[in-house]
Amino acid sequence: xxxxxxxxxxxxxxxxxxxxxxxxxxxxxxxxxxxxxxxxxxxxxxxxxxxxxxxxxxxxxxxxxxxxxxxxxxxxxxxxxxxxxxxxxxxxxxxxxxxxxxxxxxxxxxxxxxxxxxxxxxxxxxxxxxxxxxxxxxxxxxxxxxxxxxxxxxxxxxxxxxxxxxxxxxxxxxxxxxxxxxxxxxxxxxxxxxxxxxxxxxxxxxxxxxxxxxxxxxxxxxxxxxxxxxxxxxxxxxxxxxxxxxxxxxxxxxxxxxxxxxxxxxxxxxxxxxxxxxxxxxxxxxxxxxxx
Amino acid sequence: xxxxxxxxxxxxxxxxxxxxxxxxxxxxxxxxxxxxxxxxxxxxxxxxxxxxxxxxxxxxxxxxxxxxxxxxxxxxxxxxxxxxxxxxxxxxxxxxxxxxxxxxxxxxxxxxxxxxxxxxxxxxxxxxxxxxxxxxxxxxxxxxxxxxxxxxxxxxxxxxxxxxxxxxxxxxxxxxxxxxxxxxxxxxxxxxxxxxxxxxxxxxxxxxxxxxxxxxxxxxxxxxxxxxxxxxxxxxxxxxxxxxxxxxx
Numbered sequence: 001x002x003x004x005x006x007x008x009x010x011x012x013x014x015x016x017x018x019x020x021x022x023x024x025x026x027x028x029x030x031x032x033x034x035x036x037x038x039x040x041x042x043x044x045x046x047x048x049x050x051x052x053x054x055x056x057x058x059x060x061x062x063x064x065x066x067x068x069x070x071x072x073x074x075x076x077x078x079x080x081x082x083x084x085x086x087x088x089x090x091x092x093x094x095x096x097x098x099x100x101x102x103x104x105x106x107x108x109x110x111x112x113x114x115x116x117x118x119x120x121x122x123x124x125x126x127x128x129x130x131x132x133x134x135x136x137x138x139x140x141x142x143x144x145x146x147x148x149x150x151x152x153x154x155x156x157x158x159x160x161x162x163x164x165x166x167x168x169x170x171x172x173x174x175x176x177x178x179x180x181x182x183x184x185x186x187x188x189x190x191x192x193x194x195x196x197x198x199x200x201x202x203x204x205x206x207x208x209x210x211x212x213x214x215x216x217x218x219x220x221x222x223x224x225x226x227x228x229x230x231x232x233x234x235x236x237x238x239x240x241x242x243x244x245x246x247x248x249x250x251x252x253x254x255x256x257x258x259x260x261x262x263x264x265x266x267x268x269x270x271x272x273x274x275x276x277x278x279x280x281x282x283x284x285x286x287x288x289x290x291x292x
Numbered sequence: 293x294x295x296x297x298x299x300x301x302x303x304x305x306x307x308x309x310x311x312x313x314x315x316x317x318x319x320x321x322x323x324x325x326x327x328x329x330x331x332x333x334x335x336x337x338x339x340x341x342x343x344x345x346x347x348x349x350x351x352x353x354x355x356x357x358x359x360x361x362x363x364x365x366x367x368x369x370x371x372x373x374x375x376x377x378x379x380x381x382x383x384x385x386x387x388x389x390x391x392x393x394x395x396x397x398x399x400x401x402x403x404x405x406x407x408x409x410x411x412x413x414x415x416x417x418x419x420x421x422x423x424x425x426x427x428x429x430x431x432x433x434x435x436x437x438x439x440x441x442x443x444x445x446x447x448x449x450x451x452x453x454x455x456x457x458x459x460x461x462x463x464x465x466x467x468x469x470x471x472x473x474x475x476x477x478x479x480x481x482x483x484x485x486x487x488x489x490x491x492x493x494x495x496x497x498x499x500x501x502x503x504x505x506x507x508x509x510x511x512x513x514x515x516x517x518x519x520x521x522x523x524x525x526x527x528x529x530x531x532x533x534x535x536x537x538x539x540x541x
Binding site for chain 2: 081092093114117120155158164166235256259265287292
């Protein structure tokens with residue numbers, strides 16, 4: 001069996017190689033980082049800068065030339081685009097955000113994270129798109145891989161004018177053990193400092209729901225937890241003034257314990273929490289800080 | 293300018309029906325997929341900016357059940373599209389993207405627009421697949437869009453940065469929820485929209501990429517314990533005690 005692995009992000013590429021090694025067989029990679037050669041059996045190493053179009057045409061060519069059985073692609077936004085495009089060129093099915101994989105197909109959570117879908121590939125090669133942080137990175141170096149330099153075609157139709165860095169802090173909610181998460185129940189940006197104080201006391205980090213990051217922009221996007229934000233799996237998740245829309249729940253369902261504080265007893269978050277207190281966050285948070 | 297907006301009649305997951313842990317998709321209501329609504333809204337705004345005569349919007353909906361999609365397609369027409377087609381597909385990315393591309397190819401077009409994902413499946417596949425099928429460039433995760441002379445300028449919202457790109461027509465764009473605040477037409481407007489051209493078609497035969505073996509709705513194994521006490525401070529103390537006992541803090 002041959003598995004073709006690609007991600008433009010190093011960590012995710014190593015996770016993809018980890019998945020491929022578990023599946024067994026030869027591991028073939030497409031990467032712009034030469035030194036990942038030590039983890040794979042064959043590395044296709046493109047010259048020049050990365051672009052989605054180059055990745056798509058390289059993957060198509062390698063998949064056909066090597067007659068690979070499976071593709072494993074890292075599920076960043078760019079990666080999802082690349083995976084869908086190459087799947088269409090190869091005329092095959094693709095499983096986005098796969099949570100378990102086998103040579104015949106895999107599982108994913110569909111319907112807003114509420115339904116486990118068991119899917120089977122009808123055509124070869126099958127394509128998996130893996131979510132960041134779900135699978136173990138490869139540890140073992142294989143040693144004597146083969147390096148093949150390539151010059152993939154770019155369609156040249158899309159002109160990149162500018163890249164602007166998003167505002168960044170130093171949080172990584174995906175790796176946090178305790179997350180204190182803020183929602184629309186906060187009336188103004190300054191009030192988030194209450195939650196920050198609580199997080200500090202617990203040794204946790206700050207997360208938030210979609211409106212706080214995307215609409216109000218009170219916090220940088222790296223705090224945004226949910227289906228279109230980050231998916232988290234902390235030991236303790238405290239949802240403060242978060243109603244618990246299904247897209248948010250989908251991002252926190254792997255949490256060990258979920259605590260919800262909300263003044264609306266009907267808020268959906270209470271159906272998805274372990275412990276809940278119906279009350280105003282402006283009263284409950286100071287009481288939590290005081291009693292910890 | 294001709295714009296094609298792709299609209300999915302998504303399963304409304306917030307109303308998902310289940311029986312013995314098995315989701316009953318057929319009995320769950322549908323709605324216009326949120327991000328497709330943003331996409332159509334963006335198309336309508338382009339039309340409003342350049343004028344009714346300059347811009348025509350065609351809605352293409354691919355669905356397993358055109359009857360269930362009907363109300364959603366009418367809503368799309370009420371939002372400002374000029375004509376609509378529902379194609380009976382198979383809820384399979386490979387099959388449905390080919391069906392959409394076949395329909396698009398029948399006429400000249402400049403811009404195709406859809407959500408970056410659908411609200412029920414969240415696979416993020418349809419836009420890029422349709423673009424590949426048509427052999428045109430795709431710009432994904434767009435949160436700002438500007439139509440210039442014969443081309444577009446778009447800002448993509450990626451994980452770590454914004455990327456601003458330009459591309460000539462024809463092109464396909466997938467949009468994020470942040471691109472705009474979409475409109476929700478009134479019932480009367482939706483009824484009036486039934487006068488606009490709207491046809492239902494069968495897709496050509498074709499291959500599917502994935503087979504669904506089964507669907508399961510795993511029960512959320514949460515304790516759902518609401519702590520109710522005389523006063524809030526007692527409740528907070530109880531909560532902290534419970535969390536300590538579980539070793540969470």
